[in-house]
């Protein structure tokens with residue numbers, strides 16, 4: 720639990736998180752702060768949140784801020800999360816004409832389970848239609864882990880059937896490491912969805928799952944507007960199981976073709 724002198728420090732960390740990523744932590748969840756920052760406090764020799772907050776004030780643009788943000792971000796992910804989504808994405812990609820390569824963007828890819836699941840699925844189809852897969856996240860730490868393709872026994876078991884684990888990963892020192900060829904099917908890049916330039920070109924599918932959940936509404940609307948700009952007119956947006964665009968933005972509407980997915984709302988785009 721936070722001690723009596725912690726609210727100021729907690730507020731500093733919550734402000735930092737929101738400034739850097741747009742993520743707003745609900746006040747009733749600030750108990751998470753101490754739990755999340757404990758390992759970093761231990762590593763940097765700070766025995767209280769206040770002490771860490773003071774160090775942060777002297778290191779506002781330095782690496783300490785990045786580390787704190789990384790620790791506070793929710794980076795929960797798993798392989799083939801909400802598995803039926805992957806069948807629908809495969810269907811969308813199948814509908815792309817042979818004359819061009821389909822493009823998929825995993826926005827907020829965390830430690831890589833989502834784009835690597837896509838890569839496995841498409842590579843196993845053994846046809847010529849391997850889409851380009853771009854995966855981005857604001858967290859450098861998450862991306863470093865994603866690019867290493869290294870997962871603990873606990874992580875690998877979440878959503879990945881044994882057959883795929885054996886086919887695509889090697890057991891090394893108690894962890895499971897993806898074959899380099901699998902990792903190379905994904906272009907991992909650091910990108911803040913709120914502030915950084917958008918990827919170049921348009922996508923057939925954008926997955927932005929379980930990322931916008933903790934954005935305040937105006938920011939969520941703004942980011943959805945940005946995503947719409949790089950989606951093809953016939954492309955689709957995939958959100959997390961508990962997320963919707965309804966009441967959030969005019970940039971998207973529920974897809975007529977693919978259940979549970981969203982398509983750009985061209986009536987709104989034309990009027991804008």
Ligand SMILES: C[S@@+](CC[C@H](N)C(=O)[O-])C[C@H]1O[C@@H](n2cnc3c(N)ncnc32)[C@H](O)[C@@H]1O
Pocket residue numbers: 739740741742792793794795796797800826827828829830833855856857858861910911912913927928929930959
């Ligand atoms: C809960 S994980 C979801 C991972 C994956 N999409 C899934 O559904 O399994 C949310 C990810 O969004 C990232 N994220 C949060 N704010 C972001 C921002 N402003 N720009 C880019 N990524 C962000 C976090 O670093 C984290 O890795």
